[in-house]
Structure formats: C-alpha cells, structure tokens
Amino acid sequence: xxxxxxxxxxxxxxxxxxDTQIRFEEIAKKAGLNFTLKNAASGHYRQxxxxxxxxxxxxxxxxxxxxxxxxxxxxxxxxxKTAPEFSNRLFRNNCDSTFTxxxxxxxxxGEGYSMAAAVADFDNDGFADLFIAGxxxxxxxxxxxxGTFEDITNKAGIGGVDPKYGKMWSVSAGWxxxxxxxxxxxxxxxxxxxxxLKEKECGxxxxxxxxxxxxxAGTPNQLFHNNGDGTFTDVSRSSGIxxxxxxxxxxxxxxxxxxxxxxxxxxxxxxxxFLFRNKGNGTFEEVGLQAGVALADHGNAxxxxxxxxxxxxxxxxxxxxxxxxxxxxxxxxxxxxxKHLFEDNTISSGLARLTNQITGWGMGMFDFDNDGWKDLFxxxxxxxxxxxxxxxxxxxxxxxxRNLGNGRFEDASKTAGPDFLAKALYxxxxxADFDNDGRVDVVVTALNAPAxxxxxxxxxxxxxxxxxxIGGKSNRDGLGAKICLTLADGxxxxxxxxTSVGYASSSEKLVRFGLAAQDRATAxxxxxxxxxxQIMQNVAVDHVLEIREGP
Amino acid sequence: xxxxxxxxxxAASADTTAxxxxxxAGQFEQAAVIYRQLLQQAPRDPKLLIRLGTTQYQLGVFAxxxxxxxxxxxxxxxLEQAEVxxxxxxxxxxxxxxxxxxxxxxxxxxxxxxxxxxALGHAYQKENEFFKGERVLRSLVASDGKDAESxxxxxxxxxxxxxxxxxxxxxxxxxxLQPANDQAEIYKAGALSQLGRTQDAAGLFxxxxxxxSAAARPELWLGYAQxxxxxxxxxxxxxxxxxxxxxxxxxxxxxxxxxxILMSLDDIQGAQADAEKAVQLAPELPNSRNxxxxxxxxxxxxxxxxxxxxxxxxxxSGKKGSGR
Numbered sequence: 001x002x003x004x005x006x007x008x009x010x011x012x013x014x015x016x017x018x019d020t021q022i023r024f025e026e027i028a029k030k031a032g033l034n035f036t037l038k039n040a041a042s043g044h045y046r047q048x049x050x051x052x053x054x055x056x057x058x059x060x061x062x063x064x065x066x067x068x069x070x071x072x073x074x075x076x077x078x079x080x081k082t083a084p085e086f087s088n089r090l091f092r093n094n095c096d097s098t099f100t101x102x103x104x105x106x107x108x109x110g111e112g113y114s115m116a117a118a119v120a121d122f123d124n125d126g127f128a129d130l131f132i133a134g135x136x137x138x139x140x141x142x143x144x145x146x147g148t149f150e151d152i153t154n155k156a157g158i159g160g161v162d163p164k165y166g167k168m169w170s171v172s173a174g175w176x177x178x179x180x181x182x183x184x185x186x187x188x189x190x191x192x193x194x195x196x197l198k199e200k201e202c203g204x205x206x207x208x209x210x211x212x213x214x215x216x217a218g219t220p221n222q223l224f225h226n227n228g229d230g231t232f233t234d235v236s237r238s239s240g241i242x243x244x245x246x247x248x249x250x251x252x253x254x255x256x257x258x259x260x261x262x263x264x265x266x267x268x269x270x271x272x273x274f275l276f277r278n279k280g281n282g283t284f285e286e287v288g289l290q291a292g293v294a295l296a297d298h299g300n301a302x303x304x305x306x307x308x309x310x311x312x313x314x315x316x317x318x319x320x321x322x323x324x325x326x327x328x329x330x331x332x333x334x335x336x337x338x339k340h341l342f343e344d345n346t347i348s349s350g351l352a353r354l355t356n357q358i359t360g361w362g363m364g365m366f367d368f369d370n371d372g373w374k375d376l377f378x379x380x381x382x383x384x385x386x387x388x389x390x391x392x393x394x395x396x397x398x399x400x401x402r403n404l405g406n407g408r409f410e411d412a413s414k415t416a417g418p419d420f421l422a423k424a425l426y427x428x429x430x431x432a433d434f435d436n437d438g439r440v441d442v443v444v445t446a447l448n449a450p451a452x453x454x455x456x457x458x459x460x461x462x463x464x465x466x467x468x469x470i471g472g473k474s475n476r477d478g479l480g481a482k483i484c485l486t487l488a489d490g491x492x493x494x495x496x497x498x499t500s501v502g503y504a505s506s507s508e509k510l511v512r513f514g515l516a517a518q519d520r521a522t523a524x525x526x527x528x529x530x531x532x533x534q535i536m537q538n539v540a541v542d543h544v545l546e547i548r549e550g551p
Numbered sequence: 552x553x554x555x556x557x558x559x560x561x562a563a564s565a566d567t568t569a570x571x572x573x574x575x576a577g578q579f580e581q582a583a584v585i586y587r588q589l590l591q592q593a594p595r596d597p598k599l600l601i602r603l604g605t606t607q608y609q610l611g612v613f614a615x616x617x618x619x620x621x622x623x624x625x626x627x628x629x630l631e632q633a634e635v636x637x638x639x640x641x642x643x644x645x646x647x648x649x650x651x652x653x654x655x656x657x658x659x660x661x662x663x664x665x666x667x668x669x670a671l672g673h674a675y676q677k678e679n680e681f682f683k684g685e686r687v688l689r690s691l692v693a694s695d696g697k698d699a700e701s702x703x704x705x706x707x708x709x710x711x712x713x714x715x716x717x718x719x720x721x722x723x724x725x726x727x728l729q730p731a732n733d734q735a736e737i738y739k740a741g742a743l744s745q746l747g748r749t750q751d752a753a754g755l756f757x758x759x760x761x762x763x764s765a766a767a768r769p770e771l772w773l774g775y776a777q778x779x780x781x782x783x784x785x786x787x788x789x790x791x792x793x794x795x796x797x798x799x800x801x802x803x804x805x806x807x808x809x810x811x812i813l814m815s816l817d818d819i820q821g822a823q824a825d826a827e828k829a830v831q832l833a834p835e836l837p838n839s840r841n842x843x844x845x846x847x848x849x850x851x852x853x854x855x856x857x858x859x860x861x862x863x864x865x866x867x868s869g870k871k872g873s874g875r
Contacts, residue, residue, distance in 0.1 A: 202874030204682040209874025272863075289860040292845050297811060299838025325875075327713040327745065341848050348815075352781060357747055383875050389709070391716030 020369040020461060022400050022412045024442070024454035026419035033068065033099045033443075035451045037427065038085050040076045040113075045208050046199050047216070048076070048113060048135050050383065051171060051191070053445050054504030055362075056117035057432035058128045060106070061147055064544075065093035066432040066508050068443050070451060071114035071132060077196035079113045079136045088114055088132065097435055097455075108149050112137025116428075116504035120175035122184045122226060124476040131158070133170035133188055133504070142230075158224050158232045160188060168219045169194050174500025176253045176262045177475045178239075178278055180530040183226040184475045187241075187500075189248030189266050192216035209385045213269045213303075218245040221266060221274075223284075240276075240283045247271055250363075250503040252309035254318035254496060255482065256291075256335055260531045262480045265293065267304030267322050293320055293333045297344040302328035306363040306429075306503035311335075311494045312374050313407060316484065318496065321351075323360030323378055323503070326390060330355040330363075330378065334407075350408045351401070358396055359383065362429030362502040366440040370462040370514030372493060373403035375412075379426035379444045379503070395423035398444065398454075417457070424449045431501060432508035438464040438542060440512060462516035463541040469497055469511065471528065472549035477509050480529040485513050486522045515541055567602060574602070579609045597623040597630055604636050608643065616640040624653070631660040635667045642670060647677035658687075665691060669701050676708040684708045692724070699728035703735050715742040733765040737774055744778045752778055769799035776808055785815050803833035810842055822846050837866050 028034075041049040056069040068091045075082040088110035091099035103109050113135040122129050127143035138160040141149035153159050161167045168190040175184040193216055203209030220242040224232040236242035247269040253262050261278035265288075268274060272294035276284040288294030295301055302324035312319050317335035320342065324330055329352040333342035346352045355378070362379035369375065380396040387394050400416050401409040413420060424446035434441045439456035446452065465485065469478025478497045485493045493513050501507040515521070521539040526547055528534065534550050570585035586603040593599060604619035620637035623630060638654035641647070654671040661667060668687055675684030685708060691701035706721030719742040722735050729735075736759055744752035756775045759765040766772075772795035779788035792809045799805060806829035813822035823846045829839035844859035 204686060212875050289841075289844065289863050290848070290856065292848065294863070295837075295841050297814075297842065297845070299807075299836075299841040327715075339848065339851075339853070341845070347781060347783060353747070356745065386875060389712070389714040389717060391714070391720070 020371060020458060021415055022368045022375065022402055023415075023417045023457045023459065024400075024420045025417060025457045026422065026452050027097070027455045028443075028451055028453040031098050031453055032101075033091055033451060033453050034101070035070045035089050035091070035445075036085070036449060037070065037072060037445045037447055037451065039073045039447050040086070041448070042076065044076075044199060045202070045210050045385065046076055046196060047192070047194055047210060048073075048169070048196075049447075050210055052113075052115055052427060052447070052504075054114075054116035054133075054172070054428040054506070055430045055443055055445050055451070056119045056130070056506035057430040057434070057443065057508045058119040058130070058506065059093075059508075060090070060128050060130075060143055060149075061092065062127065063093075063095060065095040065436065066434050067091060067093045068099065068430070068434075068453075069108070069117050069119070069130060070445060071117050071134075071428075071504070072110070074113040074135075076113070079196060081109065081111060093434060095436075102147065106147060106149050107151075108141055110134075110137075110139060112139075115170060116172045117506050118173035118175055118186070119499055119506040120184045120479060120509075121476045122175060122186070123230060124183065124471075126476060128509075131173050131175070131186060133160075133173040135169045135194075136167055138167075138170055138173075138188070152230065156230060156232050157234070158186065160222060162220075162222070162234075162236070165190075165193070165219055168222075170222075171249050172251050172500070172504045174251050174253060174264075174498075174506070175477075175479060176264070176498075176500070177480055177529050178223070178262060178284075179225070179282055180261065180474075180480075181226075181228075182471065182473055182475055182529075183228045184477065184479060185226045186224040186232065187251060187253075187264055188222040188224070189246075189251045190219040190221055191249070191269070192218055192247050203385065207385070207388055210383060213247050213271075216247075218247045218268075218271065220245055221248050221251075235282070238282070240285065244274055244276075244286050246274055248274075249304055250306040250323075252307045252320070252500055253480070253498045254309035255480070256309070256318055258317075258337075260529075262529070265307055265309055265320060267307045268301070269305070270301055270303050272301050273304050273322065292342045292344065296329075296331050296346060302331065303359075304331075305361050306379070308363055308365040308501050309498070310365040310374060310496070312365060312376075312403060314373070314491070314493055316492070316494045321363065321365060321376060323355075323363050325359045326357055326382060326386075328356075330360055345407065348407065350410065354399070354401060354409065354411050358399065360399075361427045362444065362505055364429060364431045364442070364501045364507060366431050367403075367464075367512065367514030368400065368440055368456055369402065369458050370439065370464045370516065371403075371405070372462065372491075372514050372516045372518075373405045374495075375403045376401040376409060377429065377431070377442055379429040381423075381425040381427070381447075384425065384447075393423070395425055397421050397423050398426055398429075419452075420454065422452070424452070426452075427503065428505040429502050430505045430507045433466065433510075433512075436544075438466075462514055463519055464515055465513045465521060465524075465539065465541045466510040466544045467513075467524070467526075468544050468546045469509075469526070470546060470548045472551070473532070474528045474530060474549055478526075478528065478547075478549070479509065481511075482527040483511050483513075484525045484527075485515075486525075487515065487518045488520060488522055489518070510544065567599070570602070574606060574609075579606045582606050583610065595626050597627040597633060600626070601630075601632050601636055604633075604640070608636070608640055613640050613643040617644060629660060631657050631664065631667070634660065635664070635670065638667075638674065639670050642674055642677070645677075647674040650674045651678065651680075665695070665698070669698070669704070672701060672708075673704050676704045676711070679708075679711055681708065681712050692721075696724070697728055699725045699732075702728065703732060706735065707738060710738045710742055713745070715745045718742045719746065733759070733762070733768060734770070736765065737768065737771050740778070741774045744774075744781070749782060766794075767798065769795040769802070769805070771795075772798065773805060773808065776812065780808070780812055780815070785812055788812050789816065801832060803829045803836060803839060806832065807836075807839045807842060810839070810846070814842070814846060819846060819849055823850065837863055840866075 709718035
C-alpha cells in the first residue's frame with residue numbers, strides 16, 4: 001500500500017514538476033483579428049485615457065468556437081463615438097483559426113466611451129448577452145439568437161444613472177446570481193467622479209502627468225437585481241453595496257466562505273479594496289479589512305486594477321490575486337478558510353519579487369500547461385507619463401508565472417516565445433481556448449496599438465477537461481457553480497464558474513481543469529448555486545463535458 | 552560645513568574684525584563671546600544677529616541660532632542672509648515645513664544663491680514636495696554637476712517617491728563626488744534591492760554592516776531587515792531588526808517591522824506584543840493597526856480585531872500623490 005501511494009505521488013510530482021515550458025504565439029494579424037483600441041489621448045492627460053479597454057471571450061452564436069468582443073474609446077470631450085475607429089467590435093470565430101468582423105451585422109458598435117464588457121445569458125434563453133460599461137453610457141445588448149443583438153438598456157432599466165451621482169464612470173461589470181434565484185444579476189464597479197471639461201493639471205509644468213486618483217472623489221458600486229422579465233431593479237442601496245464609496249476597478253466573484261452565496265471582491269485604485277460578503281438575505285457586508293484583503297500586510301493600499309478569485313493551491317478555497325502599480329507588487333491572498341481570514345502570501349509565493357517593478361492591468365488564473373496547477377497571466381504596462389521617473393519605457397511585455405505546485409510561482413515569460421516579449425501598453429485580457437485544442441489562449445488589448453491574440457502553443461501539456469454547465473433551476477450559464485474533480489490518485493482539483501476575470505473583461509464560461517498525466521477523472525462533483533449537488537463518475541478527459549443540472 | 556557658513560562679508564555697525572577672524576579660524580566659541588558683547592551695544596543690528604546666529608549654528612546650538620535669525624528677519628524683512636539662516640536653522644531643527652517659506656523668500660531675493668537653493672531643495676526633499684524639490688535640485692545639478700550635496704538630496708527625493716532608477720543614478724553621482732556619505736549608501740542599497748538587483752544590494756548592505764559609521768545607523772539595519780525579509784530570510788531579518796531596535800528603542804516603525812517578521816516566523820504572540828507596542832507608539836499610523844488586526848484575527852481575538860478594523864475603516868489609507 002505504501003509503495004502504491006509512493007508511486008502515485010511520484011507520478012504526480014514528476015509530471016507536475018516536468019519542465020513543461022509555457023509558450024505563446026501571437027496570431028492576431030494572421031487570424032484577421034484586426035482591432036486597435038483608441039483612447040483619444042490628445043495631450044490633455046485626461047484620466048479616462050488611461051483606463052480602457054476591456055475585452056470579452058464569448059460564444060455568441062453557439063457554434064462551439066469562442067468569439068471576441070472589444071470595447072473601445074470615444075472622442076473627447078464629447079465622449080461620443082464620432083468615427084468608426086471608436087467602434088466597439090465583435091469578431092466571429094470562424095472555427096478555423098480566423099476571425100471575421102461582424103460588428104455591423106450584430107449591431108454592437110456601441111455608444112459613448114466604453115470601458116468594460118461582461119458576458120452572460122441573463123435571460124436564460126441559451127444565448128450569450130452582452131453588457132458594456134462605460135464612462136458616460138452603459139449598454140445591455142440582448143442576443144436575439146440570430147447573430148444580432150438588441151439594445152434593451154432603457155427597457156431593462158440598467159443604464160446605471162444613479163439618483164444622487166448621475167451616470168457614474170463604470171470601469172468593470174460582472175454577472176452573478178447573488179440570491180440564487182436562477183437569474184443572473186449584475187454588479188458594476190464605478191471609479192471616480194470625473195468631468196471631461198474640468199480635468200485637473202498634475203505634475204510639473206514641463207512634464208504633465210495623469211492626476212493621481214487622490215485628486216478625485218470616489219463613487220459607490222452598483223448592484224442590479226434581475227427581475228426575470230427582462231427588467232432589473234437597482235438594489236445598490238437596499239443591498240448595502242452603495243454604502244461604500246470606492247474607486248472601483250476590476251471585480252471578481254467567489255463564494256469565499258463556503259456559505260453557498262457568491263461574494264464580490266472589488267479592487268480599488270489607491271484606497272483599500274472591498275470584499276462584499278453576501279449575507280444570503282439580499283444584503284452584503286463589506287469585510288475586506290476583517291478578512292485581510294483590503295490592504296497588503298505592509299498596511300498600504302495599492303493601485304488595485306485587475307483581480308481573479310480562484311483556488312491556486314487546490315485546497316478547495318478560492319484565493320485572490322490583484323494587480324497593482326510599480327513598487328506596489330501584485331498581491332496574492334491565500335484563503336485560510338475558517339473565520340474568513342486571508343493570508344498575504346505575496347512574498348512567500350514569489351510574487352513580490354516577480355512583480356515589484358511592473359504595473360499590471362488585466363490578469364487571470366488559468367492552468368496554461370495543464371499540469372493541474374493554475375498559473376498566472378498579467379497584462380502589463382506602466383502609466384505612460386511616468387517614463388521620466390521610472391527611467392524605463394512605459395510599454396511592457398506581459399508576464400506569465402508558472403505555478404510550481406508548492407505555493408510558489410516562477411517567471412516563465414522570457415521563455416514563452418519571442419512574440420510574448422513584445423511590449424505595449426497592455427490593458428484588458430480575456431481567456432478562452434479559441435482554437436479548441438485544450439490549451440487556454442489569451443486575447444489582450446493595448447492602448448493605441450493592435451490587440452494581441454496569444455495562442456497557447458505549450459508543448460507536451462497534460463490532459464484536460466472543460467466543463468460546460470447548463471443550469472436548470474440555476475442560471476443557465478451555471479455561474480457560481482463549484483466543481484471538484486477527483487483524480488485516480490485521490491487528489492482533488494477545484495474551480496468554479498465565473499466569467500468576470502481580470503480588468504474590465506470577461507472570459508469564457510467553461511470551467512477548465514488541467515490534469516497532467518491523468519487520463520480519467522474518477523469523479524466530478526458539481527455544486528450548483530443554491531447547494532444542489534450532482535456527481536459524475538469515471539469521466540473521460542480531453543474534451544468539453546456538458547453537464548446539465550439535474551431536476 | 553555648508554558653504555554658506557563660511558561667512559558673509561557684510562558690514563556691521565560695530566567693529567567685528569577680531570570676532571570675524573576667530574570665526575574664520577574656526578574658533579566659534581571665542582567669536583561668539585565677542586559677538587555677544589557687541590550685540591549688547593547694538594541689540595538691533597541685523598548683521599550682528601546674523602553673525603552670532605551663524606556662529607551658534609556652527610556650534611550646533613540651532614534653537615538659539617533660530618531665535619537670532621528670527622530677530623534679524625523681524626528687524627530687516629528683506630535681508631537674504633537672515634532668511635537663509637532662519638530657514639537653515641529650522642531645517643537643522645527638523646522643522647523643514649516651517650523652513651520652506653523663509654528659504655523660498657531667500658531664493659526670491661537672491662536667485663543666484665546656490666546655497667539657498669540647495670537648502671530649499673533639501674527642505675522640499677524632507678517634506679516630500681516632489682515636483683518642487685525635483686525642479687530646484689535638477690536645476691542645481693544641471694548647472695554644476697559636481698554638486699554632491701544636491702545630487703544626494705535629489706537621490707533621496709527620488710528614493711522617497713519610489714523612483715528607484717533615477718534615485719540610483721543621482722546617488723551614484725553624489726557618491727562618486729563625495730564617497731563618505733553613509734546615508735547615501737544606505738539609500739543606494741535600498742534602491743538596488745527594489746530594482747531587483749539582489750546580489751548588488753546584498754553586497755552593499757553587507758559592506759555597510761561592517762562599516763562602523765554606517766552600522767551605527769538604525770536606518771541601515773531597518774533597510775537591511777526589510778531587504779532580508781523580502782528575500783525570505785526571516786531569521787537574519789530578525790537579527791537585523793533587533794540591531795536597529797538596539798539603536799533606536801522606541802520606534803513604532805521598528806516594532807511594526809519586527810512584528811511582521813515574527814509573524815512570518817509563526818511567533819504570533821511575539822508579533823502581537825510588538826504590533827501592540829507599535830500602535831501604542833504611533834496610534835495614528837494605519838500600518839501597525841492593519842497588522843495587529845490580522846494578528847488578533849489569527850489568534851481568535853475577534854473583538855479586538857474588529858476594533859482595529861473599525862479604526863482602519865474610518866481612516867483614509869490611500870496613497871497620496873499629485874500625478875502619475
């Protein structure tokens with residue numbers, strides 16, 4: 001028996017630790033993914049220029065190939081999309097490693113200065129809908145199922161105009177079912193109060209800088225309850241969400257305390273982060289400080305931007321990663337379970353050393369080499385005007401950090417291929433297996449530069465399994481469902497369904513697992529939102545497994 | 552000795568020749584005796600007040616120097632030497648915020664006075680008036696690349712604002728001109744560490760720890776402890792922070808750092824005691840309270856943890872800054 005355990009452990013460790021070199025090839029141009037994010041910078045150093053642009057990975061036409069939606073800026077100060085270059089863009093995946101621009105046909109060019117995209121089937125009709133968050137305009141597009149979308153923002157009552165604050169500058173949005181009623185609700189993170197005609201001047205006279213967020217008043221976030229009839233109710237105040245004034249950036253969802261209700265983490269820019277604990281009665285309490293994720297152990301707030309809320313150490317508890325600015329270090333909070341306390345593992349995981357001199361926006365926690373451990377991807381770039389003080393150019397290469405399975409990460413960026421070293425002012429990132437080869441790819445936006453599509457070409461990756469959830473009583477996308485996958489050696493892997501990943505972006509809804517050398521899953525246990533459990537035994541791997549919620 | 556203290560050749564109403572000679576010879580106490588006698592005869596003579604103020608500054612009697620310069624300023628509001636003297640005395644008394652208006656006025660009165668500019672740049676650096684300090688100090692080093700003192704202040708200013716690469720360049724320039732500057736070397740080691748040049752930082756930190764003049768500085772041991780901690784060498788880090796604490800026993804910052812280190816070593820009880828001490832010494836600082844809150848939570852002291860969290864929730868812990 002002891003020998004058997006030893007052999008199994010040896011196999012796992014040997015395969016996990018094998019030098020699988022994560023690699024990416026940049027194929028946007030070759031794939032016809034022709035998009036340039038325009039921020040309309042004109043030498044006035046307006047704050048909004050820094051912040052675009054989110055990107056979404058979605059299968060809007062249900063052909064099994066993941067499409068891509070890009071948000072885009074607008075003219076300033078009008079904040080109107082006055083020229084085609086400001087159009088948001090939808091690219092259909094042709095399932096042959098190429099994409100076709102279908103923006104016009106789909107009717108999703110948008111309005112206003114857009115920031116973020118959030119995808120989900122909010123009306124449970126089987127088609128992915130699209131919410132766009134922006135500076136002056138939020139839009140909800142309902143997918144008609146025929147390749148076109150309908151702007152139902154006004155009808156749905158989800159434009160986001162607050163009675164006190166008016167239309168706030170929204171930076172991110174995400175779908176989740178906070179009351180487990182089977183209908184997806186919408187959380188919108190808002191940044192600061194800002195007026196294009198009243199931009200402050202910051203920095204020395206000979207070298208203007210973008211103003212620090214401390215120069216602007218914060219705003220509350222918003223929560224919209226899905227009424228199930230195509231309309232939403234703004235419950236920001238009654239839920240307790242609006243009590244907390246922040247400077248919201250990226251947001252991520254997970255049931256961090258295991259009580260069956262999805263909680264919300266909001267990365268704030270240069271003030272403490274928020275963790276909204278879902279009390280299960282329609283209200284939330286903000287527990288970021290008590291839980292230990294509001295501030296790093298050094299006690300300072302960081303310029304929080306992107307975030308993901310997943311289990312990096314396979315202990316069944318979702319952990320938090322947050323990107324920040326140069327000298328902040330990105331943060332890694334390990335969920336200790338028990339009394340809602342996270343531990344700042346930024347130093348012990350190696351993240352402090354690996355990220356201290358970079359600035360990160362989009363990010364995601366995905367297993368790029370399918371070795372059973374979720375790795376980290378960061379879309380990087382410094383603030384453009386800081387080159388004078390940082391002594392380095394603002395354009396940076398992205399980073400990929402490999403999870404070593406022992407609580408630590410190593411930088412795999414430099415060996416991820418020549419394309420991966422390309423520098424730009426990277427922003428949003430969305431994750432999906434665009435070519436259906438079982439390896440997670442990444443699409444990344446860059447300010448005033450072509451978007452990049454990093455195709456995962458990692459050789460010798462392990463087996464994999466992607467779970468496509470179809471909710472019955474639960475929301476049809478299964479968002480919030482927790483999945484535990486048991487391997488032949490008894491080890492368990494954990495993930496949950498969440499599309500709000502990174503910064504202002506939305507990733508594929510499939511729940512992925514890298515399995516290393518394991519060619520079967522002994523069991524897959526799905527805990528649907530609300531607590532219903534479904535177990536599948538002896539599951540084959542290397543494919544997309546569809547799981548429909550049982551009665 | 553700052554250049555400005557070499558003395559001003561300004562005429563005084565009394566005959567100061569003998570005292571001036573003593574001053575020039577570095578015999579400040581004897582010079583002060585004569586200046587005092589002369590002041591008794593002409594108590595409102597601003598030039599005499601400046602001379603005695605300067606002498607007291609040289610003797611390190613900064614409070615009296617401040618009072619003398621302040622009298623001179625009140626008698627003759629637009630006398631540049633009095634403004635500089637007052638500003639510099641306040642700087643020496645660690646009251647840089649108060650020094651700034653006098654030094655700004657001195658620079659306005661005598662724009663070519665490098666000493667006044669440098670003192671102003673130094674005051675801006677100490678008050679972290681980043682853009683103003685950068686402008687003054689960059690101008691000084693641009694017009695005289697051999698101004699080691701201004702290079703140093705510029706390096707310190709960049710360092711304090713986390714701009715480590717320009718900090719390193721300025722500190723290197725300063726050290727090349729004036730190698731005997733322990734604080735500049737400590738900053739340099741810190742900058743190397745932050746820039747990820749770990750081996751270089753380790754080498755410099757180690758060299759400084761065996762240099763007696765540097766090893767007498769608590770900031771060296773604090774910087775070294777932070778460097779070791781961030782490189783996951785917790786036990787040596789604890790030794791370093793204890794060296795710092797021995798030199799500066801009642802520093803909230805040192806207690807905070809020792810608490811962090813102890814926590815990482817799983818000495819939660821020790822960490823709690825140090826974090827509590829840090830909060831007691833500097834209750835207005837959020838860092839120690841955040842750490843203490845986490846320690847209380849780990850120890851299951853939820854009520855105490857909630858108290859700290861409530862305090863932190865009411866405190867704006869955001870980073871400050873004008874631009875980025």
